[in-house]
Amino acid sequence: MNGSPTVVDDVMTHRVVALRTGAAFKDIARTMREWGVSALPVLDDDGRVVGVVSEADLLPKEEYNEHDLGRHGQAGDTADVHKADAVTAGGLMSTPAVTVAPGVALARAARIMARTRVKRLPVVDREGFLKGIVSRSDLLKVFLRDDADIAEEVRREVVARLFGTHAEPLGVEVRDGVVTLTGRTHQTALIPLATHLARTVPGVVDVRCELTGPPRPPDLDLGLPDAHGSALA
Incomplete structure (x- = not known):
């Protein structure tokens, strides 16, 4: 393929910052700002990806503050209220993490992103260890x-x-x-x-x-005499 990108490993970012489940809320926000990213993979003690923390996971902390909990803490908001009360990555993260393997085709990775409505995917090996991360902009590189x-x-x-x-x-x-x-x-x-x-x-x-298809051959019988010697009309 002349070195053209065809799979996730061809375009993903190999140097990735990740969080442990015990990472504190403010450390998460600070890391996102320093690295200029809107989401971070979360690893367990063995280094396997167990979830992802995004800016959307942090927002309930502001939305559901103590003043609003009594008014908004209803059944339909249970998940967000729980995240508003969380102080570590383990409580904030969305889990299980939507991940992709390095050898997955770019088109399939794009479909996964579209279906799950995420902007980036942690790239993991067969054992679930983090190998990199692929974003929407990475997938668009192929069109250059x-x-x-x-x-x-x-x-x-x-x-x-x-x-x-x-x-x-x-x-x-x-x-x-x-x-x-x-x-x-x-x-x-x-x-x-x-x-x-x-x-x-x-x-x-x-x-x-x-x-x-090929050109249609001419009708060779046109104008030839029939069996009785008369020409075809």
Whole structure:
């Protein structure tokens, strides 16, 4: 893939600050400010990720202060009221943590973020130990890939693999991440697959498929005499 990012390990931040479950509230807020992040992974005594503390987890402390607890401490607010009373990462964190493995494809990581509505994911190994963190901005790095690099990969990994190197050349053009496929092929059944595979190439924004089948041969019987010697109308 010419070194292009395809999995989480390619784009994640390897140097990560994390908290222990006993980290104090003010230390958490201070760390977020110093590192310029809005969420921090929380580790147990063995170093495994057990939760995440975000700015949203800290806000109930201000929202549900002593003056408001009597007015807002209702059944629907139980979780936030509990966090308002918490003073350590263990009580504040959202758990279990939504995590991702280093080898997960970027598209899958993006879907996890969208589905869980989080801005970043701790990256963990099979034992749950923290390896890094991946953010929304990290996943967008793939779209900075050069158009020429994308075009070369589409030709090699999609066109050549599907249609062969000896077939009639098919055109591949890329502009601002948008791939355009042009040309004619006898293997028309493969055209939808070519479009799909081109979309999976890292950095591709969209695919415009203008591939068509071979030209229709002329009707050779037109104007020829029939069996009785008369010309066809």
